[in-house]
Amino acid sequence: MLTIAMPKGRIFEEAVELLRRADYALPPEFDESRKLVIDVAEEKMRFILAKPMDVVTYVEHGVADLGIAGKDVLMEEERNVYELLDLHISRCYLAVAGLPGVAMNEIAPRVATKYPNIASTYFREQGEQVEIIRLNGSIELAPLIGLADRIVDIVSTGRTLKENGLVELERIADVTSRLIVNPASYRLNGEEIERLVDRLASVIPER
Ligand SMILES: Nc1ncnc2c1ncn2[C@@H]1O[C@H](COP(=O)(O)OP(=O)(O)OP(=O)(O)O)[C@@H](O)[C@H]1O
Ligand SMILES: O=P(O)(O)OC[C@H]1O[C@H](OP(=O)(O)OP(=O)(O)O)[C@H](O)[C@@H]1O
Structure with missing residues (x-):
């Protein structure tokens, strides 16, 4: 069995x-x-x-x-x-997203995600030191209310990003x-x- x-x-x-x-x-x-x-x-x-x-x-x-x-x-x-x-x-993919035209905060860059290890590895490999803020869902909310400059999250149709005025910036991995x-x-x-x-x-x- x-x-x-x-x-x-x-x-x-x-x-x-x-x-x-x-x-x-x-x-x-x-x-x-x-x-x-x-x-x-x-x-x-x-x-x-x-x-x-x-x-x-x-x-x-x-x-x-x-x-x-x-x-x-x-x-x-x-x-x-x-x-x-x-x-x-x-099928979906992991991506970095943020508000259009908004750069990362240079002094205290923050990234919100449900995937702290994937996100910290990704930004470390890019040579960027960021603070990771772990959330359990509705990740797209974070940049809208100023909790983070970027998110790392799942994208499938792209609808959640679009309806919340966010743009995909980098694709991390297919899932x-x-x-x-x-x-x-x-x-x-x-x-x-x-x-x-x-x-x-x-x-x-x-x-
Ligand atoms: N929008 C999506 N479209 C397709 N696949 C997705 C999507 N979001 C997540 N997935 C895939 O489905 C898996 C499960 O996602 P699901 O949303 O069912 O559960 P969860 O977010 O882990 O848990 P929960 O929402 O119950 O707390 C993810 O680990 C991912 O591989
Ligand atoms: O590109 P889309 O087709 O819009 O799908 C992406 C959304 O789906 C997942 O969220 P989910 O629905 O699991 O809700 P959650 O935010 O509570 O995790 C993911 O975290 C995105 O928010």
């Missing part, structure tokens, strides 16, 4: 669709219930539903064999998990969701996991 940690939220639907396309018989509970543990006996699989940022934690600790996580989450924290497959779902595995579980259940990887790989959307 394999345990898979699924991210609740926007990746979930696409991940469920991908699994179904790979012929995994996922019951209607995946569409409507609030259950956090769903056993699919006929597939010998158990699914646990976690916050996207927590999926890696469940897999790293081995309580889930596999998980689905955004590349952004994997980049932000170095964790002891292997990345097995790019699922090419939930899609990945299948991850606990290293010990991979050693132990390699064949079973490879079968799942093959089935998923055959139905991954166009790159």
